[in-house]
Amino acid sequence: MNIKLKKAILLKSSILLEEDKMTDPLIIKGIEFKSRLWVGTGKYKNFEETARAIEASGTDVVTVAVRRVNIIDRSQENLLDYIDPKKYKILPNTAGCYTVEDALRYARLAREAGVSDMIKLEVIGDEKTLFPDVCGLLKATEILAKEGFIVLPYTNDDPITAKRLVDAGAAAVMPLGAPIGSGLGIRNPYNIKIILETVDVPVIVDAGVGTASDVAIAMELGCDAVLVNTAIAGAKDPIMMAEALKHACIAGRLAYKAGRIPKKLYASASSPIEGMLI
Amino acid sequence: MRVKVNGVEMDVMADTIAKLLKELDINPSRVVVEVNLEIVKRVHFDEYKIKEGDSIEIVNFVGGG
Numbered sequence: 001m002n003i004k005l006k007k008a009i010l011l012k013s014s015i016l017l018e019e020d021k022m023t024d025p026l027i028i029k030g031i032e033f034k035s036r037l038w039v040g041t042g043k044y045k046n047f048e049e050t051a052r053a054i055e056a057s058g059t060d061v062v063t064v065a066v067r068r069v070n071i072i073d074r075s076q077e078n079l080l081d082y083i084d085p086k087k088y089k090i091l092p093n094t095a096g097c098y099t100v101e102d103a104l105r106y107a108r109l110a111r112e113a114g115v116s117d118m119i120k121l122e123v124i125g126d127e128k129t130l131f132p133d134v135c136g137l138l139k140a141t142e143i144l145a146k147e148g149f150i151v152l153p154y155t156n157d158d159p160i161t162a163k164r165l166v167d168a169g170a171a172a173v174m175p176l177g178a179p180i181g182s183g184l185g186i187r188n189p190y191n192i193k194i195i196l197e198t199v200d201v202p203v204i205v206d207a208g209v210g211t212a213s214d215v216a217i218a219m220e221l222g223c224d225a226v227l228v229n230t231a232i233a234g235a236k237d238p239i240m241m242a243e244a245l246k247h248a249c250i251a252g253r254l255a256y257k258a259g260r261i262p263k264k265l266y267a268s269a270s271s272p273i274e275g276m277l278i
Numbered sequence: 279m280r281v282k283v284n285g286v287e288m289d290v291m292a293d294t295i296a297k298l299l300k301e302l303d304i305n306p307s308r309v310v311v312e313v314n315l316e317i318v319k320r321v322h323f324d325e326y327k328i329k330e331g332d333s334i335e336i337v338n339f340v341g342g343g
Binding site for chain 2: 072105
């Protein structure tokens, strides 16, 4: 193939990918997400690296945490100086909350900032695993949904809990692939698949992604989006990893929509038998 | 007066939230303030009087997953 033709095809395919991004948005309670790769802003070396990684990921939604302003050292910059809320949708979390009361308090503080009614609800049950306390999560989801929050609960990979969360008013469910920051990938793809069949709200894998293939697997399963933080921030080259995950997310989504072949135990030849000499 | 701000006991000159933020050199547009566990809306920062012994929390967004 000549180089000009090759370039034209590559250009066409990248335009198609861009078009696909435009025509295949994820919509949650009327909010349109152009990117299905969602990115956390924790654990980066500095705000500049955060901003560059987010840009490279192609995302349009970033998670943030609510914390005390440092009143002693006022030289510290503000995250929102680097992440423009007009360009990115801000998804605050309730990370670090171990009780329903604390999670409600953090969610209400986050909403008061005035950039989002969405809350990535975390009610953590255990310090070592950071697994969710599902009883607390259900309670907090119900209360916040009634208060008009768009609740996106971080949950475990249990389909029954996912269903209960939807019944409690969750706008989406965010099952973990593996413990937060572990990089173990999607440990139970079958449960994720069952969650996808069980609930009628978007399913966003949150936590556990280690590298590009994990994102692709989640998207190939049919998940609506994947949220990643540590896999990017902790990579040797976070900017390059952000770009890798962007491609993995698009590839996984396209593969899901294209419809994979069923897995079979035995071979089926790709070349015809007809016309053989022997 | 003596108040607690973000867990730190301190003496402040300010008698309103707006003045307190100015005294602490904090941009009011980027923060959320809670006094004794009640959120104070930004539009009320100018008029909201703080009292001796109040526990005030000033929070903002930081990097998180």
